[in-house]
Amino acid sequence: xxxxxxxxxxxxxxxxxxxxxxxxxxxxxxxxxxxxxxxxxxxxxxxxxxxxxxxxxxxxxxxxxxxxxxxxxxxxxxxxxxxxxxxxxxxxxxxxxxxxxxxxxxxxxxxxxxxxxxxxxxxxxxxxxxxxxxxxxxxxxxxxxxxxxxxxxxxxxxxxxxxxxxxxxxxxxxxxxxxxxxxxxxxxxxxxxxxxxxxxxxxxxxxxxxxxxxxxxxxxxxxxxxxxxxxxxxxxxxxxxxxxxxxxxxxxxxxxxxxxxxxxxxxxxxxxxxxxxxxxxxxxxxxxxxxxxxxxxxxxxxxxxxxxxxxxxxxxxxxxxxxxxxxxxxxxxxxxxxxxxxxxxxxxxxxxxxxxxxxxxxxxxxxxxxxxx
Numbered sequence: 407x408x409x410x411x412x413x414x415x416x417x418x419x420x421x422x423x424x425x426x427x428x429x430x431x432x433x434x435x436x437x438x439x440x441x442x443x444x445x446x447x448x449x450x451x452x453x454x455x456x457x458x459x460x461x462x463x464x465x466x467x468x469x470x471x472x473x474x475x476x477x478x479x480x481x482x483x484x485x486x487x488x489x490x491x492x493x494x495x496x497x498x499x500x501x502x503x504x505x506x507x508x509x510x511x512x513x514x515x516x517x518x519x520x521x522x523x524x525x526x527x528x529x530x531x532x533x534x535x536x537x538x539x540x541x542x543x544x545x546x547x548x549x550x551x552x553x554x555x556x557x558x559x560x561x562x563x564x565x566x567x568x569x570x571x572x573x574x575x576x577x578x579x580x581x582x583x584x585x586x587x588x589x590x591x592x593x594x595x596x597x598x599x600x601x602x603x604x605x606x607x608x609x610x611x612x613x614x615x616x617x618x619x620x621x622x623x624x625x626x627x628x629x630x631x632x633x634x635x636x637x638x639x640x641x642x643x644x645x646x647x648x649x650x651x652x653x654x655x656x657x658x659x660x661x662x663x664x665x666x667x668x669x670x671x672x673x674x675x676x677x678x679x680x681x682x683x684x685x686x687x688x689x690x691x692x693x694x695x696x697x698x699x700x701x702x703x704x705x706x707x708x709x710x711x712x713x714x715x716x717x718x719x720x721x722x723x724x725x726x727x728x729x730x731x732x733x734x735x736x737x738x739x740x741x742x743x744x745x746x747x748x749x750x751x752x753x754x755x756x757x758x759x760x761x762x763x764x765x766x767x768x769x770x771x772x773x774x775x776x777x778x779x
Contacts, residue, residue, distance in 0.1 A: 418470035435487035437569035443550035453549035458566035625690030626657035632686040711743040
């Protein structure tokens with residue numbers, strides 16, 4: 407393989423995007439990746455979209471290209487395969503920022519997991535297969551900055567440069583091992599999620615803490631609201647304003663004076679936010695929040711079936727040399743435990759678009775359930 411690569415094509419004008427779109431639409435497959443600024447901004451954005459054909463790498467600037475709607479037909483085209491590595495995070499951003507639906511994808515990381523590779527990161531796979539050294543130092547770079555440095559642009563293009571070759575090699579291995587149908591089912595499952603993720607995950611997680619009193623819960627809520635407002639004003643990710651552990655510690659201690667707050671908080675945070683935090687704590691004390699009702703616990707029968715299915719899944723994964731979630735994703739396992747199907751016809755809807763799993767594992771799953779009714 408030649409070490410000399412043609413320069414990537416930088417696209418930051420609408421007319422350039424429209425000029426290359428017919429070329430991309432004529433390809434049987436494209437390698438795709440994105441870069442975001444989650445470590446540097448309150449509202450994360452996709453800051454760069456990389457596309458590669460076998461011949462050329464393209465870098466698209468979403469900041470300059472204010473309208474990317476013409477790409478929707480490309481990502482939704484059922485005859486053009488989109489090749490990603492670790493697709494889930496890219497799907498989140500592409501749907502959130504542009505509303506793209508991804509149809510017909512291939513995930514090289516998930517393929518490597520199915521094949522039982524010990525290391526499934528792109529850097530490790532390219533080094534193992536092609537002797538390519540991929541420097542991941544820019545993985546956490548600020549991709550929202552402009553202009554991007556030459557080193558960052560080179561890093562970005564290498565994330566897709568070898569994906570199509572890697573895809574072909576991994577597909578051959580999947581076919582040789584009789585795992586290609588399973589891989590296709592995994593790609594469909596990943597695409598179905600299409601980047602859906604709960605918003606305010608940290609806030610939801612903190613709100614579920616059961617060990618707080620109503621007053622502590624009110625303080626936690628007030629602190630959380632203050633952090634959101636402050637992070638938005640500064641355009642910082644919330645963890646840079648106040649980490650979750652500090653938020654929770656203040657809610658538990660509820661310092662009522664600046665001296666007490668200073669004792670409970672690291673000096674830089676106190677110097678920067680002390681008076682604001684104290685006001686938020688006092689507001690929370692005045693507005694306690696009752697503990698939320700606990701969700702009904704699963705029945706003993708459902709718990710027993712879940713445990714039995716988990717044990718079967720673990721043993722099956724070990725026997726086949728797969729990871730447990732490849733054999734049976736956790737959400738599907740839980741749904742099966744709750745519904746307790748007794749026939750393959752009843753089981754099939756709980757393994758959506760997964761005929762390989764139904765044929766391979768269906769009777770075993772029903773047998774486990776039968777023993778644990």
